[in-house]
Amino acid sequence: MADSDPRIAPLSLTVPEPAVRPGGQPDFSGVPIPRAGTVRRPAVDEEPEAMRDLAFTIIRVLNRDGAAVGPWAEALALPDDELLTGLRHMMLLRIYDARMMTAQRQQKTSFYMQHLGEEAISCAFARALSPGDMNFPTYRQAGLLIAGGYPLSEMMHQVYSNDGDRLRGRQLPVLYSSKPHGFFTVSGNLATQFLQAVGWGMASAISGDRKISAGWIGDGSTAESDFHAALVFASTYKAPVVLNIVNNQWAISTFQGIARGGAGTFAARGLGFGIPALRVDGNDYLAVRAVADWAVARARANLGPTVVEYVTYRAGGHSTSDDPNAYRPAEESAAWPLGDPVVRLKAHLIARGLWSEERHAQAEAEILAEVTAAQKAAEAIGTLHTGRRPSPRDMFEDVYAQMPPHLRRQRQEAGF
Amino acid sequence: MADSDPRIAPLSLTVPEPAVRPGGQPDFSGVPIPRAGTVRRPAVDEEPEAMRDLAFTIIRVLNRDGAAVGPWAEALALPDDELLTGLRHMMLLRIYDARMMTAQRQQKTSFYMQHLGEEAISCAFARALSPGDMNFPTYRQAGLLIAGGYPLSEMMHQVYSNDGDRLRGRQLPVLYSSKPHGFFTVSGNLATQFLQAVGWGMASAISGDRKISAGWIGDGSTAESDFHAALVFASTYKAPVVLNIVNNQWAISTFQGIARGGAGTFAARGLGFGIPALRVDGNDYLAVRAVADWAVARARANLGPTVVEYVTYRAGGHSTSDDPNAYRPAEESAAWPLGDPVVRLKAHLIARGLWSEERHAQAEAEILAEVTAAQKAAEAIGTLHTGRRPSPRDMFEDVYAQMPPHLRRQRQEAGF
Amino acid sequence: MPRMTMIEAIRDAMDVSMAADPAVVVFGEDVGYFGGVFRCTAGLQKKYGPSRCFDAPISESGIVGAGIGMAAYGLKPVVEIQFADYVYPAYDQIVSEAARLRYRSAGEFTCPMVIRMPTGGGIFGGQTHSQSPEALFTHVTGLKVVVPSNPQDAKGLLIAAIEDPDPVVFLEPKRLYNGPFDGWHDRPVTAWKTHAQSEVAEGHYSVALGQAAVRREGRAVTILAYGTMVHVALAGAEAAGVDAEVIDLRTLLPLDLEAIVTSVRKTGRCLVLHEATLTSGFGAELAALVQAECFYHLEAPVRRVAGWDTPYPHVHEWIYFPGPERVARALTELVEEA
Amino acid sequence: MPRMTMIEAIRDAMDVSMAADPAVVVFGEDVGYFGGVFRCTAGLQKKYGPSRCFDAPISESGIVGAGIGMAAYGLKPVVEIQFADYVYPAYDQIVSEAARLRYRSAGEFTCPMVIRMPTGGGIFGGQTHSQSPEALFTHVTGLKVVVPSNPQDAKGLLIAAIEDPDPVVFLEPKRLYNGPFDGWHDRPVTAWKTHAQSEVAEGHYSVALGQAAVRREGRAVTILAYGTMVHVALAGAEAAGVDAEVIDLRTLLPLDLEAIVTSVRKTGRCLVLHEATLTSGFGAELAALVQAECFYHLEAPVRRVAGWDTPYPHVHEWIYFPGPERVARALTELVEEA
Ligand SMILES: Cc1ncc(C[n+]2csc(CCOP(=O)(O)OP(=O)(O)O)c2C)c(N)n1
Ligand SMILES: Cc1ncc(C[n+]2csc(CCOP(=O)(O)OP(=O)(O)O)c2C)c(N)n1
């Protein structure tokens, strides 16, 4: 029988490994990166079958010289102030992150997750949506709130779980929620909401509404079962949803190859469902915005879902509980070929004479002042272990619309 | 805002519907069917990316005249007696099914599921495996047992839940199990085992063994989450597994379009994972065997998984609890363009002078006698409600390797 | 009043709700054109169109997860899981999401969804068409859990569940779909048509969640049951000739503890019944509560009669199923004790 | 004897098992190169190679489902679910498959697999890093459920679990990973190094599944606890100055009922503790069993102290967590009762 046939070599298990580990020299030469402006822009109603190529390339707009080039740039043509606003959002998010990271180290809260290197994605995407649309974000899309004008103080109250927190200190830091800002309550469970985004979009379609939804998921989380359910339902019912995959190369200590397997890209997953799938330079604010506009237009026109893979790099640790140097070279981040989103948009604005190093430094100072002020105000209310915290009574609220007898008894037993 | 913008048409939900419902005229003209022998046969080690076309066509060997044509036929070249054996297996499965359907109507058991029209798939695939390999079948692959020489009487004891049943009357009819015959205990839960097949194959690879596994799933069940997990794990670890999707056009009352969505085929799902995906005429015994041999060879050579979509038609009801005329035209089955697997192989053998109508009729009579005899013997032991049944003590066995105290107490309380 | 089977009553509840509120949508495996493998949604697609009643892919997680998104949008999804035995792939969406949305978002996002599923045994469905997973939901705060025992209640409870602002797991004892079943499987089955509780009022009415009903008054012992076991309890009491009070819990979460305590303090004895396996079944919670609340009134320990701790078998269904004999034996021992 | 933290003891158990049996394989999210977010598998990939200890995709269902296939092949997979709060996507594979294989196939296919997961709260992990889902497994016949409370047991129980022929859900109280925790969160934490139960024998030894241990002898009341709550029980008894007997259940399924009954018949009073939410928690089964087995010895109703029936909160962790004060209060009331 085959399993003892000497002519057949024994089997062996393949376990994908990243190109380098700590001690090794980072090498991204294996990552093919097309020149900016070279990838075509199909019509939003082009047949999905005719766009398969877009799942295996990278749509890029900003070139080395900071110029915006190619069909996606032309279709975009953003007014100058919108570009300056975009830069400001990314700077604000980065500075806010830095302050909160420090606050966590100072034990003002238990935990934090930053966006370092990924700011362009959520900040640019937010601007492509309309009021009433709904994002189903992960913990790494706070740019959707920042770019949506959500007050910093609200965010900080949530991070500190203080008495100002609208979520009453129930949720882990950064798991924000704001219906008015189209930001669905973030779950700590991965991938569950990617599917809910599809259901939300289906509901809008069932209701003859015009609102669309956006699902968000990380490269590692695409391995979760709900990712499949999301694509099945989106594909079958042509849900008006943008399915965003943020490929920042890493899960926690696990590199993208473990989730991706033999497929060259994550965008490729969409092809198995006949869903248009685009890959875009996630560190290119203009490219992200251009592709977001395209996908949002498809959904809005009832043409169905679009899968978008954002190619980026998680420059920081996974969270404040993580030390990336334990599993990847510290130099890897600097070697990342797509650069830094803030630096790249800044260069573009300077190239266009809309911005300067001076104004940038000045803006940084202003934003820092703004963030610091908001932080002072927030800390005046309280932080995780100090100051005014939500009432313990709140712990028993909102489990149900109306508190059932057994819960009321428990609250009394607890003494509140 | 967008959702009230009069220039934007309101959204609407797309709900796929089959081409016809009862009362309508069956029409499969929309189903593109390439001529037999026209689809190329790549080398087993060809790059998956280079074979994407095979996920969107149908590999066929037997043509209208009953001739075996094309590259897949040439690669196959089965000895005559193997062909005759194949025909016999399909006939045996069909007659066995017919008898058991009747037995269920006579209330000799609670439930039954037949293979009518799908016999070629499990009967031919079984012959491509080697002893020691393991199938993870659904309830509709009894051909794996029949073609593997599993005794009919054993199968009948299981269907009758009588005292001869090795599974001690615990399982619903047709959920067989036989390790020696490479037939994993069938679960009533869909898709769970597609994933287990991948794990089994990984275990063989981890152990430096030479055994491979085969997962089985239906078109409708590919929507289940575990289908995704199976492809993720198979793709990442290059598991030695053949991932069989039996597309018989229907789930229960739900047509394949609800599970498939926008993708043209189920084989296409494999492309999102960089897994070679082939579509084959499931009613063509030779095509099934040829493709099975190819996929098994890939797995055996440690080249990794293959997705195979068998295009077939469920000619009967989903189960004895189902009346298909309630949701599809009774004429649809006859209109199915790929014909009947038994008739087609028979025609091929007659065309080759290996078989005749007379011998066929004679074989049918012999097989019927064989099945009837086995059935008599089985019924002599008992049926679901009559004769010798497994001891109630068995109901408490095998929950654990050793019966824990609480279960022993319960058994005593039950009086056994 | 019209007489309905449990299936007709459940269908009517959805029909009435869909007619009254365009936000109510119904979907699940085979529920659209065909109307469900148990026909509970028959005719709804024809009447309300395919975007309000449709077939779903075979993905329980997808059905519930998409439903949660719809509920968060503002619809009222009523989804069907074909058999309770198949709800586990959706367990994460139910436990981690549906049950938590309101709490997590401090009421900003909610999940007014009903998850219907046929539950329980008695149809020779073997391991995967017979399970009773209610205890896996009663441990999950944020959910409500309902199990009707007759057509009247089924309609009223389902309408209440659909109108409830929170997620409700609605377990339908499939053995009761076409007729009451008292566990005497070898005796002729009576159809609902000949049963008082099949008189179902037309149009809209609801039976409040969280309220039990006394099905039989008695002084000797209190039987706590729900779903099919309510009928088995009555049959068991008859068979034992014991003056038992039978309480139909109807809603397991939130529980009508007051009705339970009042009865047990009166009878001083308590028998808990369910089809689900014994260990960590909902009967454990009931026994724990009763002994805590009625300790000084109890003349004997609370007793549980339940499914044996084995997977649900095929051939030995009637040895596995906690039928009237087991109930009668337990009652007799219970009233004789102490 | 070497002293180990719980993490070191757990790692050692896997190391010893992998060295002794090539069939033992370890995988899960981040368990390979990095060695797990809690470092429980650190060094194993280096020592045994990537095909015996490797990173898995973020798919709990995939991890368990693939593990079942491996176990059916003949390997002994020890899989890690990164947090118990994330086990639900794998719930179907555990309940419908792992727990049923042996029964379904009459012993032809079995599932000797261990599913490890950090459980419980006390680390400000909020809703999704603090849950205690043990009761969702104790209701599933075919599974074994283990919860160690110290390094000595952790190693011995894990080795026993790996060698067990059936699937074992192995819940590791994460708050105990680096030191014993008695619930006095505002007092300095002692490291395991200074704790007697951190003396862990080298090499192979096992602690039999299904056997409880008495951690403190007493006459006034029996406390039933497991995992972190064992330490809270001891602290609570101290605080209340009550002569309590503390039983560490160690294995919840199968349960050491004899040890429980013996103790409660002696003390006549019983307090059940767990971190999980109260309703339908494992405490319900314990209370139900104790009142049934010890009815005539009980001088007061069995009491439960558990997590409130709310999702696990962030800021109010120490109000939610059933700490020594709540235990002490319950003990005092319990011994004064009747
Ligand atoms: C169901 C579930 N499993 C595991 C985890 C633990 N976990 C939190 S984040 C994370 C990595 C996610 O990686 P990716 O999807 O790439 O997102 P990224 O953090 O890179 O944005 C893991 C494993 C979880 N939160 N939920
Ligand atoms: C998890 C789960 N959900 C639902 C069912 C009920 N069910 C049994 S067979 C079936 C249809 C399966 O269709 P398909 O996968 O196409 O297989 P086929 O019967 O056509 O071979 C359904 C919905 C089940 N057994 N398990």
Ligand SMILES: [Mg+2]
């Ligand atoms: Mg990532």
Ligand SMILES: [Mg+2]
């Ligand atoms: Mg099918």
